[in-house]
Amino acid sequence: MPLLDVQDLKTYYTTLRGAVRAVEGVSFQVEKGEALGLAGESGCGKTTVALSLLRLLPRAGKIVEGKVLFDNADIVNLTEDEMRKNVRWKRMAIVFQGAMNALNPVFRIGDQIIEAIVTHEPEVSKKDANERTLKLLQMVGIDSSRATHYPHEFSGGMRQRALIAMSLACNPDLLIADEPGTALDVIVQAQVLKLLRELKAKLNLAMILITHDLSIIAETCEKTAIMYAGGIAEYGNVVGVFKQPLHPYTQGLMAAFPSIKAARTKMASIPGQPPDLFNPPSGCRFHPRCPYAMEVCKKKMPELKEVSKDHFAACYLVTKS
């Protein structure tokens, strides 16, 4: 039984120009202690998926269809109160994108973490919350004497660590990390990713890692889902997807990624632009950029099908052969 089972999730944003179909039929599972990497270009709906899981969508956004089964209970229909009391932070927590801006600049780091604990677990005394905060900070490699410091006294990497500590404040089962490495320097980024890997092993955390950097997923996750224009193009075990990418989009993305270790080649790119989600292309949303597009691709959206064990792709080219 997977910890998180997302089934055919659809999230739309209503705007004056019409509905933006940001997430269109996304399904995936995450087991306990497993990390899923959600990859894709900007605007492909990765963050919207994360916000849908936590039901933190902005007012214009709405889950139109689909189920989010967390520990076998559908959380799409929970009330806001139930969400806050039982799910957010205690079961599922998020590390938001942009460590630089996610902390409140006028409160001490420690107090911000205490606030998170007390809000979600009102029965905990202030003293216990303080103790727990110091332990959390130590766990992510920050000296506990720095709990009384303000965010501006922390460097970028330390702020990211503090945010991770805060997200773990109520022992969640699932941690969602939205672009945890961006805006950090390579060395600091490597340190943060190492921390996430260690925490995952130590606390048996399930993780969803959202990033546009495929190499981060290769290093941190067991599973990956490659998103394109609101849908999942390819999904499965990391080794399978990276070693044998099936979907033309995944193949293009891999070719566009230079590896410092591989031979020096000319980088390839995917022609064209990601589509406008007000008016997505008919059929397979990738067909205008796809080098192998066929007639059928323009007409019907391909389904995500299992091609080999633990390896799914949504492409007619693959499922046909």
Place this chain on the structure above:
Amino acid sequence: MTQDIVMKVENLVKWFPINVGFFSSIIARRQLNVRAVDNISFDIRKGEIYGLAGESGSGKTTTGRMMIRLIDPTSGKIEFQGKDITTLSDSELKPLRQKMQIVFQDPYESLNPRMTIHDILSEPLQVQGLGHDEKQVEEKVHKTLESVDLVPPEEFVFRYPHELSGGQRQRVATGRAFVLNPEFVVADEPVSMLDVSIRAEVLNLMSDLVEKTGASFLYITHDLALARHMCDRIAVMYLGKIMEKGPTDKLVYEPLHPYTQALISAVPVPDPLLKRSDIVIKGEIPSPVNPPSGCRFHTRCPIAEFPLCKEKEPPLNDYGDGHYAACNLIGTAKWQKSSPTT
């Protein structure tokens, strides 16, 4: 060999003074400086793509801007085509600006939203006094658009930047840099704002243009994986100093400096089966206001020898084939050759 050096920088220094309040200036008495660039030297050959890599705050952008005199250096010498341009006045620089251009990081900020693509591309011609013949200008603009793959040009000339995607904008910015047939172009993180799938095409376009025009190119980046694919030679900067420089393959496969070794091992690799060695560097880049004494890297260096590294600033030594590194410990027992990379 020396003939085809287009751009040469010698002992270049840039300190930005920090403004402090009146009272603290009385107490401190000492003028504080951000030592953005501290005594660096390198040269760029004709038709070469030279990479300047480093973490944020290492001084790479300041260096790039100084080289085309957008910022005045504190001291040192900049030589362009054998001519010292360090102290030229603005009016003396103007004819040279034709030969030196820059592509900025963010194409969403660097194009004037109120100008059409035609205006953006023809402005450099007007400024340089080459824009009298309208027909010629138009032809030049069309040619430039073709050279950056914005075809057909008629479709783009009357558009505004907001009608273009990020990748297309960066092509316009590249076109603007190349419209005057420059001999030296600086590109400051030209693709860091672009999506992964279109990064490659902008970079390929740039290297094609370099090949076609024979211009020299300074590519500033924090991404060593991209630098490796683009550049002929790379210099790695740390806190305003060059730590190591040399031909790309030498630097990537046989890095000598512990910092370069760490930087390369920290670059994530898109291969789930490859287990890379653990990162050994702790902490973050120190403040350039008060950089560490001796070797600037000693506070984070995994093999630092005390008190040697704290006291002695290592010179940039030659290790053959144009490969230079600044480390006190290379060749000693503590220093390790980096493990083979594949």
